Amino acid sequence: MERLRLDDPPQIGPYITLARLDAEGTAATVPERRLIARSADGDRTVIACLPRIGADPARWAVEAEGARRLSIPGLLPVTEAGGTAGFPWHAAQYVPALPLPAVLEAQGGPLPEAVVRSLGAALAQTLATAHAQGVTHAGLCPAAVLVSAEGPRLTCFGAVRSAAADSEQRAGLAGLDSGSLAPEQAQGGRPRPLGDVYALGAVLSYASTGHTVPERDELPASLRQLITACLARDPAMRPQAHQVLGDLTSSAPGTAPQGTVLDTAAAFPLPALVVAALARQSAQVLAAELPTLLPPGTDG
Template identity: 55%
Template sequence: MPAHTPVPEHRFIARSADGDRTVLVSSPLETTDPQRFMVEAETSRYLLGPWVLPAAELAAPGERAWHARPYVPALPLPIALAVNGGPLPERTVRALAVAMAENLAVMHGQNLTHAGLCPAAVLIAADGPRLTCFGAVRAATQDGVARRQVAGLDPGSLPPEQATGGQPRPLGDVYALGATLAYAATGYTMPEGAELPPALRPVVERCLSRDPTRRPQLADIIDELTGGAQAGAPAGFTAPTRADALLGPGWLPARLVAAIVHQSASVLAAEVRLPQRSQPHASSGPPVGAPPSPGSAHHRTH
C-alpha cells in the first residue's frame, strides 16, 4: 500500500451560501506562519500554465488566513493510489511527469519556484494533473532553519539542500518532481531502484540526486519521456503541449475515472440551505469570500 504523505495545508471543498460557486479552500496548518502562507497565495495568483491551480480569492486583511481556488473534480495523488489499490500504471505516471515538468518549466520562466511539490500537492483530474500547495516550504519556515521535522512537509519529497534550511531553487523542484513520480510509480518517494519501472528509472534516479548539479533540466526530462517529439508552442500554451499527447482517452485507470465522477456527483448533490436573515454566519470552517453560513456545504479533502 502507498506510504502516508503529509498534506501541507488544510483543504476543503466548499460552496457559497447561495449555491452559485464551488471552490477548493485552503488554510494554513497550525504550525505554518499565516502571513507567509498568504504571501505565497498572493504570488500563486499570477502563475501560468494549464496544469496549475492558483489562488483566485484571498482572505481580507484582518481575517484568518485562507485562500480559495476554483473547484475541479480531482483526487489527491495519495488518494488516487489508494483508490487504484496500488501504484499507477506507467502510462499514467509518464503523462503526469510530462505535464508537471512542463508547468514547472513555465514557473521557472517566471523566476518562481514551486517550493512545495509533493504527492499531496498533486491533484489528479480527468483531463490531467493540477499543481497546488505552491510555496509550502517557504510558508512553513524561513530559510536558514532546518525543515526536516516541520509539520506538513513531506521529508521524502524535500530536497536535501532545503531540508537543511537552504533557499528553494528550481533544481529543488526537479528533486521534488522525481520523488513525486517515484511515489506515483511505487507508493514510496524514495524507493529502491529496482522498484521503479525500467522506462522511468533513469530519469527519476537522476532527479533524486542529492547533488543538485547532477539533476536533469526539465526540458531534458520532457524530451526523454516523449522521445523528443515536438508539439506546437508550449511557451504560450495556445497549441497542444507535449503532455496533451499523453493525456488522451485511457490515460487514467477506470477506477480513478469512476472515483472522480462520483466525487463530482456528490459535491453537486450536496444540499445547500440558504441562511435565514436573522441568523449570523457560522464561524467554523474556512470561509469562502465571507464566513460560511450554517447551510454552506463543506467537505474535507485530504
C-alpha cells in the same frame, strides 16, 4: 469527499464549507488544509485552502497572493485570496479532482507506467514553464498534485517554502513532504528550480511504487535512470525540468508515445478505477446540501 472535522471552520470568506478534500489521517503529509466549499447562493463551488495549523499565517498569505498573480498552465488557478492576518485563505474554482495519494488508493496501488509518464510529463512542463519565468514552485509533493480528468494540477504553491523559512519548522519538513524536500532546501537553502526537480522525482517514484524514497530496483526499468537522476543529492547532477519533459515524452521500450499536455488532442490517461472515484466525488459534491449556520452567539 471527506467529512469535516470539528476543527474545520464552518465558513471561509463568503464560502460555506462542505467537506475536506484530503482524507482523514493525511494531515501530516499535506502542506496546507484544503476544503470544498460553496457560496451561500449555491452558485459557486471552490477548493478553499488554509495554512496548516502551526504554520505562520502571514508568510502563507504572502505565498497565496503570489500564487494568485501567476498564470502558468498546470497550476491550479488561485481566483481569490482574502481573510485576516491571523486567518488567511485562498480559493480556486472546483473541478472534480483527487490528490495523488487518493488516486493510488482508488487504484489499489501504484499507477501503470503509461499513466506515470503522462503525469510526469504534464508536471515537468508546468515546472519548465514556471522556471523559464523565474518562478520556483517550492511545494511539490504527492499531496500537492491534484489529478483531474483533464490532467494534473499543481497546488500548495510555496507552502514548503513558507515553512522552510522558519528554522524551528525545518525538522518537521521531512514528514510533511514524505521525502519530497530537496536536501539543500531541508537544510535551509533558498528554494531553486533544481529543488523542484528533486520533488518531481519523488512524485514520480511515489506514483510508480507507492512511496517517495524507493529502492532502485523497485522503479520501472525504463524510468529508473531518470527518477534516480532527479533524486540526486547533488543538485548539479539533476536534469532540468525541460530535460525531464523530453525524456518522459519519448517512447518507453515497447510502447507507443504517450499523449501529454503538449498534445491537446490526447485525453489524459486514467485507469477506470480512478475515473470512477472522480465521478463519485463529483456526484457527492453536486448532491451536497449547504449546512445551516447558526447566527453568532447562538447555542446549539
